[in-house]
Amino acid sequence: MNLTITDENDNPLMQRKEIEAELTFDKETPSRKEVKKALSDQMKNENIVIKIIKMKFGFQQAKVRANVYMDKGAMEKYEPEYLKTRDKGLKKGAEEKPEKEDGKAEEKK
Helix, strand or coil: CEEEEEEEEEECCCCEEEEEEEEECCCCCCCHHHHHHHHHHHHCCCCEEEEEEEECCCCCEEEEEEEEECCHHHHHHHCCHHHHHHHHCCCCCCCCCCECCCCCECCCC
């Protein structure tokens, strides 16, 4: 997977950078979690919300739009809840499961 930033706009009022990137990959489309990790490694920031991953039919590339926030408080203030939960890979109404020491999520009984 290769992520290349094509456009970066600074938005000081919202305390974020609005990123557009080109994503190329070899096999299946990467998950939002994988794209967010690649973008956070490149931007050296964890406060990222993926807005859209738009595929090109028949090609192994996609366009990505994301917001990179200066701090977590600004992200919580400006981004809608559904985008924040979507980036975590949770279904609507689902909760995060606490992890055990061995790295596996606990099951509710």
